[in-house]
Amino acid sequence: MESPSKGYLDVGHLELGGTIQSHSSKFIPSDKAEFNRNMLSRNKIISVCLLLLVITLSGCSRINSAQGWSGILVDDDRLILASMDGHIMVLDKNTGKHMWEPDLMRVKEKDEKKRAAYGLPAVSNGILFVGVYSGKIQAVEVDTGRTVETEV
Numbered sequence: 001m002e003s004p005s006k007g008y009l010d011v012g013h014l015e016l017g018g019t020i021q022s023h024s025s026k027f028i029p030s031d032k033a034e035f036n037r038n039m040l041s042r043n044k045i046i047s048v049c050l051l052l053l054v055i056t057l058s059g060c061s062r063i064n065s066a067q068g069w070s071g072i073l074v075d076d077d078r079l080i081l082a083s084m085d086g087h088i089m090v091l092d093k094n095t096g097k098h099m100w101e102p103d104l105m106r107v108k109e110k111d112e113k114k115r116a117a118y119g120l121p122a123v124s125n126g127i128l129f130v131g132v133y134s135g136k137i138q139a140v141e142v143d144t145g146r147t148v149e150t151e152v
Contacts (some may be wrong), residue, residue: 070130071120075142080123082130086115088140090128100145 073080078099079091090099116133123129128142139148 070117073121073123075123078142080121080128080142082117082121084116086117086132088117088121088128088130088138088145090142090145099143 070082070084074093077093079093081089081091083089091097092099111134117130117138118133119131121128121130123142126142127148128140130138130140132138140146141148
């Protein structure tokens with residue numbers, strides 16, 4: 001009797017009229033099966049990563065986007081925040097109360113789309129500096145929120 005071809009498993013014999021019939025069935029060698037399982041796992045991982053990428057990038061769209069903050073600066077007893085819609089806020093670090101009147105200061109920029117604050121605010125010599133989308137830097141007194149005219 002001939003041995004089955006490579007990749008086939010001899011699964012039984014049947015004798016009919018004095019002749020031996022051999023039946024073979026295709027099987028996957030264990031190393032190939034392991035390879036297929038690894039590929040399936042790899043494909044699942046890639047699919048999950050792509051899904052996360054799409055979700056992350058969709059969060060960057062401006063459709064129905066929530067207000068965001070560019071970052072928080074802790075300066076002495078103050079928390080300083082600048083929002084993506086152009087608001088600057090200073091809170092007391094211990095109580096959370098607003099330190100300015102009015103509570104928020106709006107970045108001085110005519111075009112509303114260019115008011116967004118980017119990067120962390122910075123404080124030097126009592127002046128708060130906030131970089132905005134238009135490429136300008138907004139300067140305000142950190143204690144009062146009053147705009148400071150300055151050349152940068």
